[in-house]
Amino acid sequence: MTAQSDQTTANADRIIISVDAMGGDNGPSAVVAGIAKSADKNPQVGFILHGPEETLRPLVDKRDVLSGRVRYCDTPDVVSMEDKPSHVMRNGKGTSMWSALESVRNGEAQGAVSCGNTGALMALSVIRLRKLPGVNRPAIAILFPSTNPQNFNVMLDVGADIRADARDLLQYALMGASYARNGLNLKRPRIGLLNVGTEEHKGRSELKEAHGLIAQFTDQADFDFVGFVEGSDISGNKADVIVTDGFTGNVAIKTGEGTASLIGALLRQAFEYSILSRLASVLAISSLDRLKKRIDPRRVNGGVFLGLNGTVVKSHGSADATGVSAAVKLAFKLAQSGFAERLAARVASTVELTQDAVELADPVPEHQKEGQA
Amino acid sequence: MTAQSDQTTANADRIIISVDAMGGDNGPSAVVAGIAKSADKNPQVGFILHGPEETLRPLVDKRDVLSGRVRYCDTPDVVSMEDKPSHVMRNGKGTSMWSALESVRNGEAQGAVSCGNTGALMALSVIRLRKLPGVNRPAIAILFPSTNPQNFNVMLDVGADIRADARDLLQYALMGASYARNGLNLKRPRIGLLNVGTEEHKGRSELKEAHGLIAQFTDQADFDFVGFVEGSDISGNKADVIVTDGFTGNVAIKTGEGTASLIGALLRQAFEYSILSRLASVLAISSLDRLKKRIDPRRVNGGVFLGLNGTVVKSHGSADATGVSAAVKLAFKLAQSGFAERLAARVASTVELTQDAVELADPVPEHQKEGQA
Incomplete structure (x- = not known):
């Protein structure tokens, strides 16, 4: 699962945050609004966005500030809040959450952000990024x-x-x-x-x-x-x-x-x-x-997962644009330092x-x- | 340890609350001010006050509303906030806390109130009042x-x-x-x-x-x-x-x-x-x-001990007159019901x-x- 590049060159000097666009209570529109907010404030941040591209692209295209700063990673499946972590560990490979972690694992992104199911995110983080x-x-x-x-x-x-x-x-x-x-x-x-x-x-x-x-x-x-x-x-x-x-x-x-x-x-x-x-x-x-x-x-939205090979920020499930943007800011700051x-x-x-x-x-x-x- | 009667007859129709006057952060003056407040609001409440009588009597005598409504149970010792419960269980017999529970145990009072050490109060309550x-x-x-x-x-x-x-x-x-x-x-x-x-x-x-x-x-x-x-x-x-x-x-x-x-x-x-x-x-x-x-x-000051033969209300250690009065009110209400x-x-x-x-x-x-x- 490699992110399909839109305008990779433009992102070359940026710190890239991998964002799970799905699984939050407010859906992908809140997540896209949040990353747009971050992009507006911080010219140094770029994104890999995970989820169904046909859903995400129209949301991103509406926001000029995101132009050239988003790569898509088209994933059909979503981890729901009800899914048990053990189930997601076995069957989660096609989900946006799994994919978001993969971008950190393969070095394409310097940190991941998700608003999804905490237990599943931690379980996937442990098996994909591994414990220190x-x-x-x-x-x-x-x-x-x-x-x-x-x-x-x-x-x-x-x-x-x-x-x-x-x-x-x-x-x-x-x-x-x-x-x-x-x-x-x-x-x-x-x-x-x-x-x-x-x-x-x-x-x-x-x-x-x-x-x-x-x-x-x-x-x-x-x-x-x-x-x-x-x-x-x-x-x-x-x-x-x-x-x-x-x-x-x-x-x-x-x-x-x-x-x-x-x-x-x-x-x-x-x-x-x-x-x-x-x-x-x-x-x-x-x-x-x-x-x-x-x-x-x-x-101050964002729980940071500590003890893994890579930075994962868990945003509140009910995060709106402000919340998502705060989580991105935290992931960015930690990546930068x-x-x-x-x-x-x-x-x-x-x-x-x-x-x-x-x-x-x-x-x-x-x-x-x-x-x- | 039987409470020495001052004006027992006046208390005959009252619900009697046994009060440990010692061991709170603000000393016996806050406790006496608190029971005076309760006495002022509620003509049906009377008290047995446990602690050194020579310390307590002057504090009580200053408040007219307490006249005829307080019996003293003279106890020399005090359980401090630092005392370990196990120590108090072995050596606590001369303390105001032990004595306050004794008045509930022997039926002289319908409930006890203390601002003292929670662990010690629970330990003494269990050995003196016994679990249901x-x-x-x-x-x-x-x-x-x-x-x-x-x-x-x-x-x-x-x-x-x-x-x-x-x-x-x-x-x-x-x-x-x-x-x-x-x-x-x-x-x-x-x-x-x-x-x-x-x-x-x-x-x-x-x-x-x-x-x-x-x-x-x-x-x-x-x-x-x-x-x-x-x-x-x-x-x-x-x-x-x-x-x-x-x-x-x-x-x-x-x-x-x-x-x-x-x-x-x-x-x-x-x-x-x-x-x-x-x-x-x-x-x-x-x-x-x-x-x-x-x-x-x-x-709403007062933790109620549940599961014992008798009602014990633990007031916050730092309770002032308002706090002590609230704890007394709670003990009274529970006794009355x-x-x-x-x-x-x-x-x-x-x-x-x-x-x-x-x-x-x-x-x-x-x-x-x-x-x-």
């Missing part, structure tokens, strides 16, 4: 609005895997630190391990073990470890990277989203209460718009140390060590 | 602001135990339904099981098992089961009771609190931005106050059915069944 050596479970990292100077914390994993043992959590800390360094320009990110309390005796056993492991890596991996943090610290200024398993992380981001939208709804109600409050709301529009812009999930290579180098440099640390924390019987040596 | 027959793990239930007609959803467990198996989750569903019926006046509450997606194949194995168990009880226990719900539904209108393990539930409520306080801080910033926005904020004050009141965690007895009856009526359901879901070998019979 030393990474057991890849993770999805997102940016969560916070009171930090950089306005966001990184949180991972938010749903790649519902389980994580102590060693996985250590890998998440290392990968999250790399992401914070490249994505948020933090020199020495502060790592926090999510738990139900900050006291060291609290929580599940794998968390206590991970606490010990992560603490050993602060110098080699160039981060600070602030120890256990709580749910309230996800939006706080105590840590820059929140490390947790994918079940807890997924519930936490959705709880945060739900709370924000509840407050938004109540705010509207409150302002509709009386004539005076309606007047106030008119005067307050620009203030409220500033607030909305600051926490608008569409503007050489993030995938840096992360791979960082993980490689710690693989042996990780092994040592795990053995220190959980000693292997002597005879087994001899066998390994 | 058929309950394996007691749970802490809280009210979470939502878009429901009743303005709140019940969520449990939010931190009694970091683990829960399928059978525990079923018990939480039964207890949560009882609480929603008595605490929120819902005839047929809708139960949702918290997961990372709504599809039946998603999530951990104990969740899939619990899904099957809970579905079997909709008729006997008089609730609707809406199946899996996500983090965003905690503040939504899809379910009235959100069932989860104590680790996930604890992270979720703290994430919700953190998100709400982030938005509050950003709202203030947004309104301070310009002269126009400051003017808007003056006009908007009453709207914002309405919003604040609606989601103010102090006004005979909640503890109703819950016990409900659990008792389902113990056998639960056993049958579990056996159906996970058959016990025949020879073991014979041994049990």
Whole structure:
């Protein structure tokens, strides 16, 4: 499956993002509107668009800004939100999602973006791009609005895997630190391990073990470890990277989203209460718009898959043009900074140390060590 | 440890709430201010106050409304926030927390309230009040602001135990339904099981098992089961009771609190931005106050311990007078409705059915069944 070139030469100096045009809740028109938005803002970005070409071409042709910046990869099938990852892994070869990853795998694109089924995208990413050596479970990292100077914390994993043992959590800390360094320009990110309390005796056993492991890596991996943090610290200024398993992380981001939208709804109600409050709301529009812009999930749309050979950004399924454009921007920024290579180098440099640390924390019987040596 | 009577006769017709005056972040003065607030609003409430009498009496004497409505139970020791539950279980006999539970145990009070260390309070509650027959793990239930007609959803467990198996989750569903019926006046509450997606194949194995168990009880226990719900539904209108393990539930409520306080801080910033926005904020004050009141965690302060012989309300450690008063109100309301007895009856009526359901879901070998019979 090689992308059919339209005007390849024009794209020569551009960073190419591979975009799965199908599978989002708002269909390919939202995706094409999103990449048009990105193309308008950023002359350095080009696209390979995956999906049925007869559907996509008319949408692209309507937008002058995309002229000469899109290559098509004609794929008949679509992964639906209901498809089980295991099914897609076996039967997904003709889908736009599979094809979008293929362009990263064969080096034609420097990153992939999809609004589709998260589980299927992660499963396909693992089998097509492969995990980095030393990474057991890849993770999805997102940016969560916070009171930090950089306005966001990184949180991972938010749903790649519902389980994580102590060693996985250590890998998440290392990968999250790399992401914070490249994505948020933090020199020495502060790592926090999510738990139900900050006291060291609290929580599940794998968390206590991970606490010990992560603490050993602060110098080699160039981060600070602030120890256990709580749910309230996800939006706080105590840590820059929140490390947790994918079940807890997924519930936490959705709880945060739900709370924000509840407050938004109540705010509207409150302002509709009386004539005076309606007047106030008119005067307050620009203030409220500033607030909305600051926490608008569409503007930081994109979960990044960490721990793979290549950059994959999962956009929200319900993303509109603004959301898709934010996901493209993130993929572009990471490609431009050489993030995938840096992360791979960082993980490689710690693989042996990780092994040592795990053995220190959980000693292997002597005879087994001899066998390994 | 029997409460020393001041003016017992005056309290004869009142519902007596046993209050641990110590161990909160704001000390006994906040607790006394809180019970004074309750006493002022509700002529039917009386108190047994636990802590060093020489500290408490001057605080109480300053408030006329408490005259004749407080009995003292002089206890020298205090459980601190740092004390490990296991330590308190062995050495806690002289503490105000132990004593506060004792008044419920011996029938002198119809409910207990404490702002102290949650882990210690739960551990002491289990050893002093004992679990209801058929309950394996007691749970802490809280009210979470939502878009429901009743303005709140019940969520449990939010931190009694970091683990829960399928059978525990079923018990939480039964207890949560009882609480929603008595605490929120819902005839047929809708139960949702918290997961990372709504599809039946998603999530951990104990969740899939619990899904099957809970579905079997909709008729006997008089609730609707809406199946899996996500983090965003905690503040939504899809379910009235959100069932989860104590680790996930604890992270979720703290994430919700953190998100709400982030938005509050950003709202203030947004309104301070310009002269126009400051003017808007003056006009908007009453709207914002309405919003604040609606989601103010102090006004629904109180985690209820479910699954014990007696009602215990855990107030937030940092509760001020308003928060303590809300916790007292909740304990009073539950005592007045005979909640503890109703819950016990409900659990008792389902113990056998639960056993049958579990056996159906996970058959016990025949020879073991014979041994049990």
